[in-house]
Amino acid sequence: MKKNRQPALKYYSAVTRALSEEMRRDENVILIGEDVGPSGGIFAQTKGLHAEFGPSRVRDTPIAEAGFTSLAVGAAMTGLRPIVEVGFEDFLTACMDPIVNQGAKLRYMLGGQVRVPVTLYTFGSGGLSAGPQHSQSLAAWFAHVPGVKVIQPSSARDALGLLKSSVRDDNFVICLLCKSLIGSKELAPSATEDFLIPIGQAEVKKSGSDVTIIALGAMVKRALAAADILKTDGIDAEVIDPRTISPLDMTTILKSVSKTNTLIVVHEAMSPCGIGAEIVARVCETSPSVLRSAPVRITPPFAPSPFAPNLEADYLPSVEKIVMKAKLMLEDRR
Amino acid sequence: MKKNRQPALKYYSAVTRALSEEMRRDENVILIGEDVGPSGGIFAQTKGLHAEFGPSRVRDTPIAEAGFTSLAVGAAMTGLRPIVEVGFEDFLTACMDPIVNQGAKLRYMLGGQVRVPVTLYTFGSGGLSAGPQHSQSLAAWFAHVPGVKVIQPSSARDALGLLKSSVRDDNFVICLLCKSLIGSKELAPSATEDFLIPIGQAEVKKSGSDVTIIALGAMVKRALAAADILKTDGIDAEVIDPRTISPLDMTTILKSVSKTNTLIVVHEAMSPCGIGAEIVARVCETSPSVLRSAPVRITPPFAPSPFAPNLEADYLPSVEKIVMKAKLMLEDRR
Amino acid sequence: MSGSAKLCKHKAIEIHQKLWEVRLFELRAAELYREGHLPGFIHLSLGQEACAVGACLALEEKDFITSTHRGHGHCLAKGADPRFMMAELAGKHEGYSKGRGGSMHIADVSKGVLGANGIVGQSAPLACGAALTAQVKNTGQAALAFFGEGASGSGPVHEAMNIAAIWKLPVIFFCEVNRYAELSPYSVHVPIERLSERSKSYGFDGFTVDGSNVKAVYNAVSSARQKIRSGGGPVLIEAKTHRWHGHYEGDPMHYLDDKDRDSSQRMDPVVMFEAACALELGINTEELSKSKENAITLIDDAVSFALGLGAAPTSVISEDVYA
Amino acid sequence: MSGSAKLCKHKAIEIHQKLWEVRLFELRAAELYREGHLPGFIHLSLGQEACAVGACLALEEKDFITSTHRGHGHCLAKGADPRFMMAELAGKHEGYSKGRGGSMHIADVSKGVLGANGIVGQSAPLACGAALTAQVKNTGQAALAFFGEGASGSGPVHEAMNIAAIWKLPVIFFCEVNRYAELSPYSVHVPIERLSERSKSYGFDGFTVDGSNVKAVYNAVSSARQKIRSGGGPVLIEAKTHRWHGHYEGDPMHYLDDKDRDSSQRMDPVVMFEAACALELGINTEELSKSKENAITLIDDAVSFALGLGAAPTSVISEDVYA
Numbered sequence A, B: 001m002k003k004n005r006q007p008a009l010k011y012y013s014a015v016t017r018a019l020s021e022e023m024r025r026d027e028n029v030i031l032i033g034e035d036v037g038p039s040g041g042i043f044a045q046t047k048g049l050h051a052e053f054g055p056s057r058v059r060d061t062p063i064a065e066a067g068f069t070s071l072a073v074g075a076a077m078t079g080l081r082p083i084v085e086v087g088f089e090d091f092l093t094a095c096m097d098p099i100v101n102q103g104a105k106l107r108y109m110l111g112g113q114v115r116v117p118v119t120l121y122t123f124g125s126g127g128l129s130a131g132p133q134h135s136q137s138l139a140a141w142f143a144h145v146p147g148v149k150v151i152q153p154s155s156a157r158d159a160l161g162l163l164k165s166s167v168r169d170d171n172f173v174i175c176l177l178c179k180s181l182i183g184s185k186e187l188a189p190s191a192t193e194d195f196l197i198p199i200g201q202a203e204v205k206k207s208g209s210d211v212t213i214i215a216l217g218a219m220v221k222r223a224l225a226a227a228d229i230l231k232t233d234g235i236d237a238e239v240i241d242p243r244t245i246s247p248l249d250m251t252t253i254l255k256s257v258s259k260t261n262t263l264i265v266v267h268e269a270m271s272p273c274g275i276g277a278e279i280v281a282r283v284c285e286t287s288p289s290v291l292r293s294a295p296v297r298i299t300p301p302f303a304p305s306p307f308a309p310n311l312e313a314d315y316l317p318s319v320e321k322i323v324m325k326a327k328l329m330l331e332d333r334r
Numbered sequence C, D: 001m002s003g004s005a006k007l008c009k010h011k012a013i014e015i016h017q018k019l020w021e022v023r024l025f026e027l028r029a030a031e032l033y034r035e036g037h038l039p040g041f042i043h044l045s046l047g048q049e050a051c052a053v054g055a056c057l058a059l060e061e062k063d064f065i066t067s068t069h070r071g072h073g074h075c076l077a078k079g080a081d082p083r084f085m086m087a088e089l090a091g092k093h094e095g096y097s098k099g100r101g102g103s104m105h106i107a108d109v110s111k112g113v114l115g116a117n118g119i120v121g122q123s124a125p126l127a128c129g130a131a132l133t134a135q136v137k138n139t140g141q142a143a144l145a146f147f148g149e150g151a152s153g154s155g156p157v158h159e160a161m162n163i164a165a166i167w168k169l170p171v172i173f174f175c176e177v178n179r180y181a182e183l184s185p186y187s188v189h190v191p192i193e194r195l196s197e198r199s200k201s202y203g204f205d206g207f208t209v210d211g212s213n214v215k216a217v218y219n220a221v222s223s224a225r226q227k228i229r230s231g232g233g234p235v236l237i238e239a240k241t242h243r244w245h246g247h248y249e250g251d252p253m254h255y256l257d258d259k260d261r262d263s264s265q266r267m268d269p270v271v272m273f274e275a276a277c278a279l280e281l282g283i284n285t286e287e288l289s290k291s292k293e294n295a296i297t298l299i300d301d302a303v304s305f306a307l308g309l310g311a312a313p314t315s316v317i318s319e320d321v322y323a
């Protein structure tokens, strides 16, 4: 890798870059949300956009997630391509109707007369001691809803490539960013590259033959760290990041599971009716005899996300837990 | 059964009976919602309550699901036991924050200082040509949230017994009633009986040894009808109604699956990250070798609920589909 | 807002015909519903025709409207085709929603009708979105949101008005106060006499008009549209009107009080307008009969069109979920 | 609402001590936060002490308050114990939330503090719920909801005010207008000069007071409480104040304009009150020093208490999820 030639890209700047590139490309793209304007956002994620694109296309909103998300849907139906920021994923509870009953369904209800190209991004997941109302992972709710797509970038490059694709997508796309990755860095695609990652494609982040670990969002890095440790024990783990949560790329997942005959899913969201449940169910339905040991979901206990750092550390899936579960699974098999 | 002695109970009157019995028992129980007052509700489900308990305890609200659900939480924290009606399950999209970030979490966030005894009931599911915004089944969202309980009565007796228990429960309980069952009848427990069904217990609606069918809400009757047909083909199906969706009674489910070595789940909700996914995942995790054929989820296609009766009939899981899938499963096994 | 008629004769005849189209469409729909030809449930706006027609005919063709569960009149008045509307009510493939939406989801985007909507309150922010498009692209369009007094108590309506005020969006909030929301009266939903006062809490203008008087509605919306043309930002119009039928067709209306049961008290907006046409606008009976006849023909056609269609193919169930 | 001081000397001293408790609690919290003793993020109300103290001390002990993300002052003023508050900020088991909530979820229900809340706008309907309990059970209690001008744009606040008006709930809506919501100024959030005007759109009273003047706040809330005692339904009070620090502690405040950077413009509510105590209430320097000393001791104790505690046991993670 040309480590010295390419500048590093931070997760939050990947958001800025994606937004600005898409806004430059298409003047129908606008940005609305709380403090996306002159202040540049609480994580500096929209820095410079108001200056470059002006107050008509970059709009600070009042605190009205339901109102402005529905407004974005109305704008999308009439020719704009709004990008909506909702500060924290937990606040999606305030705009479920515009997403689920409007954004997801208007094309269907209106007989295909309209498209609803909205990209809604938000910062979710835990790891920053943000407490029970600022740390949730709600992807499963939206994977349960036809008409929306859901993406979750686990790195700066993924954030860049997936967000750009979602702005070009003609559907309501929800992008669930991970707060704990905000400062994480990666080699950036060159400034002139129109870097896109197609929606709906999982990525094998590390290939391996012994155990399949599907990890989401910030858990991808932990799964990779676990894979490193497992290697020292002679276990060759494959780590897959679905990247798109809805629709799920089951092809990539099934291919891996067929190879390793095992399945571990790791996510920060609650276990019941989560993405892990869906992946396990899909694997068992379509390839009932492929698993040679019981599938495992590694998730927090069924409780709200606690505030204190030691509590949150214990609550979230850890590298150690992943290592332990993987070893246990392979031992069982022997 | 003493068919002639016991009066028949309709599903919607079971709601009225549950509410009035609990309001008589405990003066802290109040009822709020749109048109729960003098009009008696759109399905006559609250008829007579305003007259009996008066305007202080039975309150028509403005159209403000977020506001009045949050208000109910505040009232519950301070000593009342509010029952909240939200007309259609689809409108829960408007009060997700009060449910998920307040009702479900305040006890936890406040260090156990409060209880939040709210019962929220709503009419959901399909079958009445109510269209895409009035036919949804969203149980999975709430099963994904720690701090709330979720029940779904599939008959008048279950509605009576479960609702009464939920009013006495010290937690936020969501009761998802099925619109298509509103007029369905059953023998009523005698008027003097304090008829309770414990929350958290599944019921084996029909026992059998060949195939386990887990069905939810209005699908229970269809599963039972399918079981009747299967019987004529020599297949003895066991039909289980979880009745409580969160927490799930996995003991009853696993017992059945261990006996039949098969698993079919039928629900009206969307498949991805639905209750079916959770049940399949739990079975495969805990009893990986118990299933002798691939588990099957029978659900509508991944699309909003269509309006026209012929479209909706095709969309929803039918008796025929259940029969067909069960037969296919058992054939595969031979 | 002056009360003087701005109506030219040509427009008046157009209004007259539309009033009858709306009236007849709904009378026929009620009939078909009772006979079992229309599934699900429908919400009629009989008695409120002057609101839909007066408001939509004061808009420009390029303007947008968003509507509610009680939207037949709005959609027709803005130009939706009664044939495809009735086909939708009947659940047919030829309907605006391919039979997947029904009465609550009629839309004709080519005519600026962005959809009836089954979620109370959402018409307001959705209209703001269309107004935002007009503002950003500088198209000169406006958007009008229909909603009821019941919706006025909902959060999204407040959020929409607040944003519209701050962003000076070209949007008209048109509140039809038909004295009920579902099964409960105005007083359950609104603590003040005049909802138009709410505009002051956002710093824009609000007016109350007689919603049975199509001229009054037309004039109010015309003035509001004028204000928007000159960049003046939102306007709230409250139209006091009457819902003649139940909340949904078939509603037994046990909750009505005697005063409200007494239909002799009510003004018929169509009759009122015909009188005004004759007296003030010099439109003669023959002309009035002609436009009424046109309406009858159109609606008859719509009904036979809809009833003549076969069931929608099940393939539409999975169409248009994603673009 | 008359501007005359209703304060007796005893109450004034109580207020003075509370002002210092709030001030010192937050100054120490800021320090501890910068030093890495407090995890997560905290939102300070430095400069707004007169609102919290004036409002809470005008309430009765049995009354309820609901608070926001910026709630330290509210909770302290209503009687929460600074030790358990600081322990919570530090994530300790002895904290009000057993270390599971942090700064945004402080509550002491025994003192009527129903909780700070991390969701903007929810304080209003939650307070209405407490007011409903008081009304249904006829306890004579009232509830006061703290919220900011940013929250005023949110649906739940509107829905709460509308319901409170219709049901005549014993609730005070107390809006602290501190000129910012997060990183953007008042004008991004509110299209009118005086938020108190909004009360008119629900038909109840609204007042604007100087939120830096604790006496003005105290008097306004006292009058509102009086009105509630006689069954008069809700009141909206807008208190114009200043947020001295950033939105969260550590906020670089790049977005401030020069006028707002110039801290010489600001009134210090504590200093102002001390002057008033001396001039108008005949409280001497010694008395003032004593109540300040009390505050210092209390907060010092709270800090040493919190820092002396061990980490919360992980068993608390799964406690209290269900009752």
Ligand SMILES: Cc1ncc(C[n+]2csc(CCOP(=O)(O)OP(=O)(O)O)c2C)c(N)n1
Binding pocket: B034, B063, B065, B087, B091, B094, C068, C069, C070, C118, C119, C120, C121, C147, C148, C149, C150, C151, C152, C178, C180, C181, C182, C243
């Ligand atoms: C969010 C939401 N809550 C409740 C309903 C059920 N509902 C349908 S129409 C209606 C009454 C609406 O009243 P109003 O706004 O006055 O309109 P009108 O029916 O009088 O035309 C209600 C409560 C709904 N559709 N959406």
Ligand SMILES: Cc1ncc(C[n+]2csc(CCOP(=O)(O)OP(=O)(O)O)c2C)c(N)n1
Binding pocket: A034, A063, A065, A087, A091, A094, D069, D070, D118, D119, D120, D121, D147, D148, D149, D150, D151, D152, D178, D180, D181, D182, D243, D247
């Ligand atoms: C529903 C919701 N949306 C957004 C936020 C993020 N947020 C936290 S505080 C805040 C600003 C609140 O402003 P204001 O009501 O004026 O209170 P202040 O911070 O000035 O005390 C915002 C937007 C939130 N917590 N909840």
Ligand SMILES: [Mg+2]
Binding pocket: C148, C149, C150, C176, C177, C178, C179, C180, C181, C182
């Ligand atoms: Mg109405």
Ligand SMILES: [Mg+2]
Binding pocket: D148, D149, D150, D176, D177, D178, D179, D180, D181, D182
């Ligand atoms: Mg503020």
